[in-house]
Amino acid sequence: MGDENFKCCKKDKLTSYYCVGCKLISHKSCIERSKTLKYIKGHRIYCSQKCAKGSNEYSEEDTEELLELQTAISDLRLELSIKNDHIENLNKLKTTCYESALENEQKLKSDIDTLSNKLKFLEETNNKLNKIQIKNNRLKRGSQILSDSVIEQENYRSELEERQKEIQVLNEKIAAYKLLLLEYDENVKFKDENIDKLKSEFEDLQMDSRNLISTIRTLEADNKCLRNELQSFKVDCVDVDFLSSVNKKLGNELLIAMDNHKNDGIESGVEFFRHLDYSLEGVSPEKTKIGAVKYDATTVRANHKLFYPLPLKEVLIYGDYSATNCSISLNKLLNKQEFLVEGWVKSKGTFSAISRSVFDHTRKYGEKDYVVVMLDLNNLSSCCKCDEFFHPSCLVQSAKLKNTQCVHETQQSEPPTSEAVVEVKADINNPYVVENNLLLRIIKEMEEKYDILMENCNLLKEKVSVLKEKVNGFEEKEKQQGVATSVPGKDAFVDISNATAPNASSSSSIESRDGQQGQRVQQHKSGVLYSQKVRNPNETNKNVIVKRQYQDLQNISADTVKSAIAEAITKTKINEINELRLMDNHNEKIEVEREMDSREFNKAKKKSISIYFNEEKDTDEGKTNSEAISIKVDGEKDRNEIEKKMK
Structure with missing residues (x-):
């Protein structure tokens, strides 16, 4: 029992007890003696059982405690009911889970049985599929050797894909297998029939190789001429500098002389040139009449051959009245032992007539001669x-x-630019100013041709070095592997040489490309390019070069060809399907070459510059080994294409 205080006097503690029922106040010691005492809370008690039973009055604190207890009891009852419901649900779930577990076990057993059966079935189908793939490889190898066209090959691919889908679905396997066997038998028969065709084509190639050797020999002479032209172009560059210096000297001397005879009209110019003729040795004034003037130099050439062993360089002065007597004055300036100056002057000729006839009058002059055209513009x-x-x-x-x-x-023509005309420092109104537009045009064309030739020479050197490296690599491979035998239907670049000239390599080639059934044979017949299609199945990316002698090819029989075909079929059957899948991803490159007839070939010669490079090796029998390479240049586009091909 705890001590309590009075409400009125909080400091004073209670020393007696208070009965709630009878409201009796009793001492503490008396209460402790009684046996019917019942404590409520603090100093509140029930003095007897009657008070406890008969008292219906409760204090505020007691009512609060009763409410709390009642709410607690109701909460506990709710919790108990919820727990009972949860227990019932758990029992129900227990029964249902047990039943579902039993059902799942039964389903798993049935699924395991079905899966095991399916696995066995898949293993059997996989084994059958492998067998069918092997047989498909055989059939495909047989069909790839001598297939007719690319269209048949694409149809075969579509059929193969459909068969693979059928294999995945596991439908109609036996029927497809029988069809493949029948097709294989037909392809084998077709191969036997086409072996004779291959032999005939091979004989045609041999005849073409013999014809090519004759064309190569004719090209050797052209190659020598082209080499001489290269050297002449180098000499022409030096000669052009000399011509420009001579032209400047002539223009300056004429201007200095004409400053003393400044009169209007052409007659004053004629009098000026007549005046010059009096000072020249061996020339009368009658030769300076207005008209066509030409100096015959046949006697001079004959006398020159007697006295001078070196060749004589000829110089032609060609033009209108502005070129009168220029050849005589130039003859005094130049060395007579080296140069012979001639003049062709038409004083009354028009500009168009003289410019059109300039090439007709300069045909006889060679590479070391000079032609100076003088026209008044x-x-x-x-x-x-x-x-x-x-x-x-x-x-x-x-x-x-x-x-x-x-x-x-x-309209008045525009004044000549520095690129087109030789500018002379003199009065613009002077009618005798010499401006050589045609000479500079010729010089510019010669420089452009020389630059093109030098670029072609560099490209040829690089290409020849690359070809030599390739040939050396293939020769080393042949030495290591021995003499290589060619198999029909494989990728090959065949270089066929004649039996009479085993060291001479022909220019006929069979070029194969990825995903391309046809091959193109490039050959040179009498200087004309032509192309021929050769049937061939799918090829790989690498080109294999096989060089064979004519005697070895001549000894091939039908049995050896059949055995080679059988070996090729057995070696490449396994990787057949993988190659077909990869072939669909590759970008097929088809090399198309235009056939040129004789007229187109001649037109192409005019627009292009052909250079042939030869490598000659003399043997004991007097036979040569030559290789011809041609490059055609027609503007900047063709040059860029050549550089790309070289890379």
Whole structure:
């Protein structure tokens, strides 16, 4: 029992007990003696059992405790009911789980049995599939050797894919297998029939190789001429510098001399050149009449051969009145032991007539000769549409009289640029200024051709070095592996040589490409390119070069060909399906070459520059081994294509 205090006097502690039923106050010692005492809380008690039974009054604290106890009891009852429900649910789940577990065990057993049966069935089908694949490889190898076209091969691929799907679904395996066997038998018969065709084609190739050897020998002479032309182009570059210096000297001397004879019109120029002729030795004034003037140099050449052993270089002065007596003055400046100067002057000739006939009069001159064209361009005006030339004075008169000289509108030609005309430092209005437009044009063309030839020479050297490395590599492989035998239907680049010339390599080749059934044979017949298709199945990415002698090829019989075909079929059957899958992913490159007839070939010669490179090796029997390489250049596009091919 705890001690309590009074409510009125909180410091004073209670020393007696208070009965709740009869409201009796009793001492502490008296209460402790009684046996019917019942403690409630603190100093509150029931003095007897009657008070405890008869008292219905409770204090506030007691009512709160009763409520708390009642709520606790109700909560406990709810929890008990929930737990009972949960226990019932668990019991139900227990029964259901047990039943489901039994059902699952039974299902698992049945599934295990079905899966084991399926595994056995799949193993059997896999074994059958492997057998069918092996037989498919055999059939495919037989069909790939001599198939007719690419279309048949694609159809065969589609059939093969359909069969693979059928194998996966496990339907119609026996029927497909029988069909494949029948096709294989047909392909074997087809192979036997086409062996004779291969022999005939092989004989045709031998005849073509013999014809190619004759064409190669004819090309050797052309190659020598082209080498000489390369050297002449180098010499021409030096000669062009000399011509430009001579042209400047002539222009300066004429300008200095004409400053003393500044008069209007052509007659003053004629008098000036007549005046010059009086100072020349062995020349009369009658030769300077206005007209065509040409110096015959046949006697000079004959006398030169008697006295001088070295060849004589000829110089031609070709032009209108501005070139009058220039050959005589140039003959004094040059060394007579080395140069012979001739003049062809047409003073009354028009610009168009002289420019059109310049090539006809310069055909006899060779690589070491010089041609100087002198034309007066300041006294000319050109039409912008028909390119005809007119004198400015005539155009002025026609404008005054309103009579046009040309149907089209005429306009003054633009002044010549530094790239097209040799600029001479003199008065622009002087009619005797020498401007050699054609000479600079020829020089520019020669420089462009020389640059193209030098590029081609460098490309040829690189290509020849690459070819030599390849040939050396293949020769080493042949030495290690022995003499290689070719099998029909494999990728091959065959180099066939004649029996009479075993060391001479022909230019006929059989080029094979990835995913391409046909092969193209490039051959040179009488200088004309042509192409021929050769049937061949799918190939790999690598090209195998097989060099064989004519005598070995001549000894091949039908039995050896059949045995080689059988060996090839057995070796490549296993990797057949993998190759087909890879072939679909590869980008097939088909090399298409245009057939050129004789007319197109001649046109291509004009537009292109052909260079042939020869390697000659003399043998004991007097036979040569040559290799011809041609490069055709037609502008910057072809040069870029050649560089790409070289890379």
